[in-house]
Amino acid sequence: MSEINKDSTEEKILHAAQTVFIQKGMDGARMQEIANEAKINKALLHYYFRNKQKLFEAIFSKVFNQIFPDIRSLIFSEKPFEERLGAFVERYIDLLLKNPFLPAFILKEINRDPDFLASLIKKQGINPEEILQMIEQEMEAETICRMDPRDLMINILGLSIFPFAARPLMQMMFFNNSKKEYNEFLIKRKESVKIFILNSILVNKKQMPGG
Amino acid sequence: MSEINKDSTEEKILHAAQTVFIQKGMDGARMQEIANEAKINKALLHYYFRNKQKLFEAIFSKVFNQIFPDIRSLIFSEKPFEERLGAFVERYIDLLLKNPFLPAFILKEINRDPDFLASLIKKQGINPEEILQMIEQEMEAETICRMDPRDLMINILGLSIFPFAARPLMQMMFFNNSKKEYNEFLIKRKESVKIFILNSILVNKKQMPGG
DNA sequence: GTTTGATTTAACCAACTGGTCAAAGTTAAG
DNA sequence: CTTAACTTTGACCAGTTGGTTAAATCAAAC
Numbered sequence: 001m002s003e004i005n006k007d008s009t010e011e012k013i014l015h016a017a018q019t020v021f022i023q024k025g026m027d028g029a030r031m032q033e034i035a036n037e038a039k040i041n042k043a044l045l046h047y048y049f050r051n052k053q054k055l056f057e058a059i060f061s062k063v064f065n066q067i068f069p070d071i072r073s074l075i076f077s078e079k080p081f082e083e084r085l086g087a088f089v090e091r092y093i094d095l096l097l098k099n100p101f102l103p104a105f106i107l108k109e110i111n112r113d114p115d116f117l118a119s120l121i122k123k124q125g126i127n128p129e130e131i132l133q134m135i136e137q138e139m140e141a142e143t144i145c146r147m148d149p150r151d152l153m154i155n156i157l158g159l160s161i162f163p164f165a166a167r168p169l170m171q172m173m174f175f176n177n178s179k180k181e182y183n184e185f186l187i188k189r190k191e192s193v194k195i196f197i198l199n200s201i202l203v204n205k206k207q208m209p210g211g
Numbered sequence: 212m213s214e215i216n217k218d219s220t221e222e223k224i225l226h227a228a229q230t231v232f233i234q235k236g237m238d239g240a241r242m243q244e245i246a247n248e249a250k251i252n253k254a255l256l257h258y259y260f261r262n263k264q265k266l267f268e269a270i271f272s273k274v275f276n277q278i279f280p281d282i283r284s285l286i287f288s289e290k291p292f293e294e295r296l297g298a299f300v301e302r303y304i305d306l307l308l309k310n311p312f313l314p315a316f317i318l319k320e321i322n323r324d325p326d327f328l329a330s331l332i333k334k335q336g337i338n339p340e341e342i343l344q345m346i347e348q349e350m351e352a353e354t355i356c357r358m359d360p361r362d363l364m365i366n367i368l369g370l371s372i373f374p375f376a377a378r379p380l381m382q383m384m385f386f387n388n389s390k391k392e393y394n395e396f397l398i399k400r401k402e403s404v405k406i407f408i409l410n411s412i413l414v415n416k417k418q419m420p421g422g
Numbered sequence: 423g424t425t426t427g428a429t430t431t432a433a434c435c436a437a438c439t440g441g442t443c444a445a446a447g448t449t450a451a452g
Numbered sequence: 453c454t455t456a457a458c459t460t461t462g463a464c465c466a467g468t469t470g471g472t473t474a475a476a477t478c479a480a481a482c
Contacts (some may be wrong), residue, residue, distance in 0.1 A: 042471090
């Protein structure tokens, strides 16, 4: 049964570890707290994952891959660039709405241990090159303005991710610290970010909200 | 002399603490390491700042205020909006270029302890309301497109801050992990972000790079 | 029912961490 | 010089933390 019933303890540990690590980060998390959260003994934790580092790496890899999902398919579809970019932004913000603590967690940990990040990226098939090339092709075709495609990529990511990563500050400064209002704002942002970007880069076009 | 020569030990501690805290964060920093960095005894650390929390709060306040500098003056000058926004972006990115680790540090800590952030904002005279109003006036005057002014503010901040906060990831994905190339990219961004934003929001205008 | 291997537990440990304390050093004033 | 206040230090402590171990439990195979 060692293969069939893997759900039980190991799964429980992974789930608990994810909860605690995302909330507290590697430095702030305590093995005891993870054990409590999983309702098991601390020694059992070390039985399944030799040490904290190993457990953390398992969680981080899982979470990190989770955030580079099946986006490729919609980026490289046959639809016009405008639509593809819109779909990307919408899907990405949707992903973050479902996992609102991922951005802060990932930013924290990639700054703490960039080397592990490097090994992850290499191990995975992440290939930004082809995305950049695709963007450059669109510029050749003059559907979008000429600019450094890396600027565009980082703009798209920043506009999507930043409001989640900086949530406590933004919510407090601009939304009277109302959680509800900020959530509604984030949902509306799926549209407004799309418009903001397209307005800037589309040649000879100005989008209007709700258009 | 207790007032005149404040530079000596207390200053040394603050400087060391800032270095260590920004690098490791509250959880990752060790009092012993701060003491070493300041080349003093650990007990002396507790003599000047009763405990870690107090020392951390001193540093965080200092750093946090540092990042809301004299920007007000250029936001509310008499110049046209286009210029004021450009100046803001440029000055802000310049500020971050001089303190490239502040964004990651601040994002980390505001997510760890949002309550302390709240007390800081209230204690200080930070008033986002008037900035939002100013933006709304520009929309009334139809110099810029109509949109949620909070969206615009968060876009501006995100476009400026994100490349610093996510640096390890962005540098690795888009710049072959070349520190030098990424630095040059960040400098160019003072211009490209400005253009990107203005392109999006200015009514009836498309900026061209170098224009 | 006994053997065998995987799971689970309680008790324990060494290292680390924030923090304390009493004593010693330093400085300026009387 | 003496006093008194402020600085600085080394030694120490109690609590926490990641991690270990030996024994107990359990489930299936024989």
